[in-house]
Amino acid sequence: MHFLIRCLERLALGMNRLAAVAAVLMSLFVFLGVVMRYFVGAPFAFSDEFIGLLFATMAFLAMPLGLVMRRHIILDIVTRGLQGPLRHFVDIGATVILTTFCVWFFALSYDFADFSRLLDARSDIGSMLLWPWMAMLPLCTVVMVLVSLGQLFDSLRQLAGRPSLFSLAGEEEAL
Amino acid sequence: ELKMHSQIVESRPEAKYLQQFADDVAARSNGRLKINVFHAGSLGLKDADLLRIMQAGAVDMAMLYGEYFTRDAPELGVVYVQGAIRNPQQHLQLLPTMRAIYEEGYSKWRIHTVGGVVSPVFNVGVHCKEPVNSLAQLKGKKLRVWGSHLVGTFQGLDVAAQVIPQNSMYMALQTGVVDCAYYLSTVAKTVSIQEVAKYEAYMHPWAAVPWMFGVSDKAWSRLPKDLQTVLVEAGEAMWAKTRDAAVSPERENAAIEERKALGITMLEPFSQGDVSSFVAASDKAWADMAKSAGPKGTEYYQRMREAIAKLTP
Amino acid sequence: MTWGILSTSMLVLMVTGAVLGAALGLTGLILLQFQVGDATSLAVQAVWNTFTDFTLSAVPLFIFLGDILMASGISGRIYNGLTPLFHRFSGKLLHTNIAVCTVFGAVSGSSSSTAAAIGSVGYPELVKRGYDPATVIASLAAGGTLGLLIPPSLSLLIYGATQDVSIGKLFLAGIVPGLLIAGLFSAYIAGLCYFRKDLAPKEDERPTWGEIFTGLRAIWPLPILIFFVLGTIYMGLATTTEAAALGVVAATVLGFVWGDLTLPKLWQSFKTSVLMFGTIAMVLLGTLILAQAISVLGLPKELVDWVAKMGLSRYEVLFAIVLVYLVLGCFFDGISLLLMTLPIAFPLMMSMQFDPIWFGIVVTILMEVGMITPPVGLNLFVLVTISRRKVSLGEASWATVPYWLIMLGVIGLFTVFPEIVTFVPNRFF
Ligand code: NA
Ligand code: NA
Numbered sequence: 001m002h003f004l005i006r007c008l009e010r011l012a013l014g015m016n017r018l019a020a021v022a023a024v025l026m027s028l029f030v031f032l033g034v035v036m037r038y039f040v041g042a043p044f045a046f047s048d049e050f051i052g053l054l055f056a057t058m059a060f061l062a063m064p065l066g067l068v069m070r071r072h073i074i075l076d077i078v079t080r081g082l083q084g085p086l087r088h089f090v091d092i093g094a095t096v097i098l099t100t101f102c103v104w105f106f107a108l109s110y111d112f113a114d115f116s117r118l119l120d121a122r123s124d125i126g127s128m129l130l131w132p133w134m135a136m137l138p139l140c141t142v143v144m145v146l147v148s149l150g151q152l153f154d155s156l157r158q159l160a161g162r163p164s165l166f167s168l169a170g171e172e173e174a175l
Numbered sequence: 176e177l178k179m180h181s182q183i184v185e186s187r188p189e190a191k192y193l194q195q196f197a198d199d200v201a202a203r204s205n206g207r208l209k210i211n212v213f214h215a216g217s218l219g220l221k222d223a224d225l226l227r228i229m230q231a232g233a234v235d236m237a238m239l240y241g242e243y244f245t246r247d248a249p250e251l252g253v254v255y256v257q258g259a260i261r262n263p264q265q266h267l268q269l270l271p272t273m274r275a276i277y278e279e280g281y282s283k284w285r286i287h288t289v290g291g292v293v294s295p296v297f298n299v300g301v302h303c304k305e306p307v308n309s310l311a312q313l314k315g316k317k318l319r320v321w322g323s324h325l326v327g328t329f330q331g332l333d334v335a336a337q338v339i340p341q342n343s344m345y346m347a348l349q350t351g352v353v354d355c356a357y358y359l360s361t362v363a364k365t366v367s368i369q370e371v372a373k374y375e376a377y378m379h380p381w382a383a384v385p386w387m388f389g390v391s392d393k394a395w396s397r398l399p400k401d402l403q404t405v406l407v408e409a410g411e412a413m414w415a416k417t418r419d420a421a422v423s424p425e426r427e428n429a430a431i432e433e434r435k436a437l438g439i440t441m442l443e444p445f446s447q448g449d450v451s452s453f454v455a456a457s458d459k460a461w462a463d464m465a466k467s468a469g470p471k472g473t474e475y476y477q478r479m480r481e482a483i484a485k486l487t488p
Numbered sequence: 489m490t491w492g493i494l495s496t497s498m499l500v501l502m503v504t505g506a507v508l509g510a511a512l513g514l515t516g517l518i519l520l521q522f523q524v525g526d527a528t529s530l531a532v533q534a535v536w537n538t539f540t541d542f543t544l545s546a547v548p549l550f551i552f553l554g555d556i557l558m559a560s561g562i563s564g565r566i567y568n569g570l571t572p573l574f575h576r577f578s579g580k581l582l583h584t585n586i587a588v589c590t591v592f593g594a595v596s597g598s599s600s601s602t603a604a605a606i607g608s609v610g611y612p613e614l615v616k617r618g619y620d621p622a623t624v625i626a627s628l629a630a631g632g633t634l635g636l637l638i639p640p641s642l643s644l645l646i647y648g649a650t651q652d653v654s655i656g657k658l659f660l661a662g663i664v665p666g667l668l669i670a671g672l673f674s675a676y677i678a679g680l681c682y683f684r685k686d687l688a689p690k691e692d693e694r695p696t697w698g699e700i701f702t703g704l705r706a707i708w709p710l711p712i713l714i715f716f717v718l719g720t721i722y723m724g725l726a727t728t729t730e731a732a733a734l735g736v737v738a739a740t741v742l743g744f745v746w747g748d749l750t751l752p753k754l755w756q757s758f759k760t761s762v763l764m765f766g767t768i769a770m771v772l773l774g775t776l777i778l779a780q781a782i783s784v785l786g787l788p789k790e791l792v793d794w795v796a797k798m799g800l801s802r803y804e805v806l807f808a809i810v811l812v813y814l815v816l817g818c819f820f821d822g823i824s825l826l827l828m829t830l831p832i833a834f835p836l837m838m839s840m841q842f843d844p845i846w847f848g849i850v851v852t853i854l855m856e857v858g859m860i861t862p863p864v865g866l867n868l869f870v871l872v873t874i875s876r877r878k879v880s881l882g883e884a885s886w887a888t889v890p891y892w893l894i895m896l897g898v899i900g901l902f903t904v905f906p907e908i909v910t911f912v913p914n915r916f917f
Contacts, residue, residue: 019766020758027549030733034726051729052540058548059539062766063773072507072767073872075863075881079505094506101510101774104517105531112532115227121246124223125323125338127467130246134536178786185831186652211786215650217828219783224533233527234784345648345655346640350723366649370656 005150005165011143012064013168019061026054046126053123053133060140067098067147070169088159095155099148102141109137176209177394179236182222182243184215186365189386192292193238196388196413204405208398210236223247226284232393239286239389241277242322250471251280253464254479255384256324258457261450263296263380263422265486270385270418272482276475277387285392290410293417294383297361298427300375301445302368304354308376308442310334310449319344319356327460332452341366348372361430369437377444379453388413490523490785498863508881512774512864519781527784534780535773542729546601547870548765549732553717553739554608554874555757555764560743562709567613569707572695579681580688582619582627583674585610589631590670591718593638600859601728603632603867605717607874608761618689621879622887623680629867629884630673630891633856638666643855646826647848651834657913658848664912665849665898672894680890709742764873771869778864779820788816788828796832802840806903809833810854810896817858826855846909850899857895860888 033047044050066072079090113134121130154165179197183190197210220228222243228234245252254276260266270293278288307313310332319339320326329336336357339347347353348371356372359381363369388410395403435441445453465476497518501511513531520527538544557563567581574580585606592602607628614624636643639659648655681688695703716738720726726734743749782788795808812833816825830851837847859867862885872881902909 016759016763016766019762020755023548023552023758023762023765026545027552027733027736030545030549030730031737034720034730034734038725048542049540051545052542055542055545055548056536056539058762059765059769059772062762063770064766065763066766066770067507069763071763071873071877072509073771073869073877073881074505074508075511076505078503080880090504093504097501097504097506097514098510101514101517104528105513105773108528108532109535111529112536116247119247122249124245125326137532137536184650186650213786213789214831215827217783217789217831218786219534219780219824219828220530221533221537224530224537227533228530231526231529233524233530342642342645342649345645349640352727365652367655370654 001153002165005154006167008143008147008150009068009166009168012068012147015061015140015143016065019058022054022058022061026051026058029054046123046128049123049126049128053128053130057133057136060136063140064143064147065168067144067151068166068168085159088155091155092152092159095148095152099145099152102145102148106138106141106145109134109141113138176211177235177390178218179210179212179238180216180218180220180225180228180234181212181214181238182216182240183238183386184365187362189238189292189294190214192413192417193386196292196409199409199412200405203409204402208402208405226281226286229286229389229391230284232285232391235391235394237389238292239277239281239288239387241280241384245323248280248284249468250475251277253461253468253472254475255382256328256457256461256464257299257382258328258379258454259382259461259479259483260380260486261454265483266296266380266382267418267422268486269479269482272478274385274387276478277385280471280475281387281389286389287392287395288387288389288410289406290412290414291385291387292413293385293421294381295361295417295423295426296383296421297359297381298377298430299357299379299381300360300363300377302348302356302358302360302363302372303374303376304348304351304372306374306440306442307355308445310445310452313355316354317352319347319353319358321357324457324460324464325357327463328453328457331456331459344368345371360434361427364430364434364437369434369439373438374440374442375434376442379445379450385414490519490787493519493523494782507770508863509770509772509774512771513777514774516774516777516779516781519785520777524781524784530780530784531777534776538772538776539769546729546732547604547768548761549729549736550601550605551608551761551765551874552758553605553732553735555761556736556739556743556749556754557609557713558612559753559757560739560747560749562739562742562747563609563613564616565747566707566710567617569703569705571617572700572703575695577678578688579674579677580619581614581617582623582677582681582688585614585624585627586631586634586670586673586677589628589634590638590667593632593635593666600632600866600870601732602635603628603870604874605732606631607871611871611874615875615878620687621875622883623687625871625875625879625884626887626891627673627677629860629865629871629888630894631670632867632871633859633895634666634670636856636859637662637669637849637852639663641852643826643852644848647830647851650827650830651844651848653844653848654913657845660913661845661849661909662852665853665902665909668908669853669895669898672898673891676890676894709746712742713738764876767873768869772866775864775866779824782819783824783828788820788825789832791816792829792832792836796836802842803903805836805840806842809837810899813851813854813858814861817854817861819864820858825858826851843906843910845913846902846906849909850902853895853899857892860885860892 030051033044036044082090113131116134117131123130158164181193193212197212200208200210223246225237226244226247229237241251241254254273281288313334318334318336320336326336344356348356465472497515517528517531520530577583588606589602611624615621639662641662644658644662645655648658717731717735720731720734791812795812859865868884872884
């Protein structure tokens with residue numbers, strides 16, 4: 001189990017790096033779009049679409065690491081003061097919610113991408129094939145499902161008094 | 176009660192027709208069937224998703240506009256293009272062919288159609304910050320257009336055109352991102368175009384795809400027979416009414432006077448030669464677009480070409 | 489029934505301290521499944537549409553810009569240069585937040601871009617200098633909303649186009665209220681820091697004019713950045729997203745030439761910014777699903793309908809409308825709310841003889857209020873993320889309450905003196 005969690009953490013870190021690459025590409029592409037328009041006089045016809053797709057890719061690729069590092073925004077007004085076993089019970093509840101949501105969203109986004117593949121759906125202006133981009137949604141959410149299941153297991157272990165298996169939570173240097 | 180989505184903002188006449196249709200349905204059914212229209216996309220739905228939404232039956236009814244579905248059904252987007260007609264009357268002659276194609280196309284998405292709104296044949300013009308009323312003057316200007324077919328058409332005419340959504344058009348003109356906007360002159364006032372572009376030249380009549388009233392099969396099969404009939408009758412009545420009102424020189428003249436009063440300078444229309452060049456470029460872009468939309472796209476295109484060939488000039 | 493499910497599940501999901509995006513999203517999915525009926529497919533569509541929208545991409549780009557400026561030490565030098573100038577004011581550098589947001593708001597159409605742009609630069613610098621984090625966040629969250637009121641404004645554009653009101657007049661009308669609110673924000677900061685000395689760093693001795701001058705001389709790269717980010721939008725050379733990308737490139741070049749940026753630092757900036765944006769994306773994901781569920785249920789329309797049917801007097805209607813927007817502001821922010829409610833709210837207000845320009849401004853202020861009303865408030869999310877959750881959502885919301893009250897107070901003021909809004913546009917048209 002320890003090994004699997006380590007693998008998940010590595011995977012999330014790798015996805016973060018891919019997201020950073022998408023981010024660099026996005027910045028460069030928007031910049032080049034301006035250059036092309038003003039200095040070359042030939043604007044990219046479908047740059048808006050392409051940037052939108054890069055943007056979605058970056059956003060979803062970036063989500064799993066946030067989960068691993070427990071960086072996501074939570075409303076902890078009620079739970080902040082809790083200590084001991086009660087704390088772990090609440091954590092388990094929170095993780096169940098997270099897992100449920102991720103599983104549900106995974107199923108929906110899988111259907112969405114698959115249906116678009118069957119239709120051979122393409123973007124409006126550039127006629128880009130859409131399903132490979134759409135497939136990023138289920139792909140990234142399935143990693144989130146795995147992470148949240150790992151955290152659920154981890155919370156149960158902690159309830160039994162064992163230490164957490166996750167090593168990246170709150171570690172800025174891990175990047 | 177049926178929930179109905181419409182993307183049209185209330186300041187457009189099409190939205191008023193839609194509301195009349197809903198009221199008519201309530202009256203004809205003695206209040207047994209109520210259509211709750213959500214204007215201006217207020218259900219939070221995007222038209223590009225509408226075919227999927229209607230197929231799943233997530234919303235009961237919707238105003239369908241074929242050109243918004245290019246992602247999921249590209250063949251529906253190649254039925255009709257700007258430049259297909261040169262005078263408003265021709266639009267009325269093409270309507271039956273168009274309607275038949277759309278009814279067939281929508282039924283594949285498990286959408287039942289009950290008439291619709293024939294869009295008014297507005298004037299389409301070029302609205303510029305400086306006087307422009309020929310293709311020669313348009314070269315070297317940055318032009319805002321509304322769809323990829325128009326980008327292709329203007330490319331064929333050596334004019335740099337880009338798609339800018341209606342909501343960004345005002346800012347784009349004000350800040351000089353574009354010099355001119357290709358837009359529906361008749362309703363240009365609603366987006367305050369007179370504040371940012373003072374010159375206008377007429378180009379051609381709007382080749383507007385009809386808005387069809389779509390009912391999801393799920394909602395349709397839930398309705399008893401007599402209410403289905405009510406829907407069909409009210410939809411047909413609205414179709415006939417809007418078709419008869421679609422071409423109206425008086426309305427266009429009144430709108431021109433209104434824009435003059437707002438300070439717009441009306442230039443001479445684009446010359447017949449320029450319009451012919453536009454039509455030729457549009458034809459070429461149309462054929463290309465139809466081909467890339469698959470066999471169904473080519474079929475629809477050919478059906479429309481046949482109907483156009485039979486037009487009286 | 490719907491309201492019951494909504495409040496219960498929100499409550500249950502919140503008290504567990506679950507990831508907010510998941511909690512909001514799950515609530516939305518439950519509503520779509522059971523109240524709308526088998527409509528969960530709408531959730532993915534809504535998410536896909538927004539995540540592929542070109543305009544939203546300005547937000548991460550501004551976060552990259554801020555992080556690169558930080559990593560290269562440029563933002564540190566700029567704030568060092570400004571410190572002597574602001575020494576004399578109570579609240580000191582906190583005023584730069586409001587001032588810069590006002591200027592930025594004047595060119596950017598979007599509120600969350602403004603918060604991201606100013607926040608990612610301002611927050612780390614101010615906190616490093618000993619300002620209270622929650623106070624900094626609140627000033628940024630509130631300042632960020634000014635972008636919606638000061639033209640050009642997406643909200644006023646959409647109001648004008650959908651309700652057939654002159655966009656030019658609306659833009660003119662937005663200037664005075666925008667500046668007024670900015671002034672009141674600054675006054676509040678000055679007052680707050682006058683009474684709470686612990687919120688801003690300790691006074692040392694007064695800088696001389698020479699020191700102020702030297703400080704200002706050291707910020708010469710600032711005009712370059714301002715040109716790339718603000719100038720290009722203002723002159724119509726670039727959209728907000730493009731300006732953000734120009735800023736990223738300009739900051740990178742400046743960072744290598746003038747600052748101490750290195751390639752590893754640049755790569756590190758992208759990795760941390762992406763992580764930061766991932767958490768914003770997660771909460772956005774949930775927000776979008778919940779908003780889609782509420783809008784497809786027609787709840788906003790239902791609420792406004794309900795006000796319309798109560799047969800209230802003029803000011804009672806206004807009061808009820810404000811209340812409705814405050815309630816809906818908990819679940820929505822920005823433009824979607826406008827589109828959902830205006831079809832009924834606008835004719836209702838017009839039938840009560842309110843001025844269309846005036847209502848445009850008031851409704852835009854209500855949108856701004858909604859952007860900083862928890863639990864769903866993109867400005868707050870962006871800033872809480874930028875603080876790396878050193879400030880929790882609860883603390884940030886609490887510190888923002890006074891700004892929230894100022895905006896409501898301003899609506900009251902405009903109701904008593906509508907001329908404040910209508911004077912300028914009537915003068916020029
Ligand atoms: Na603005
Ligand atoms: Na809100």
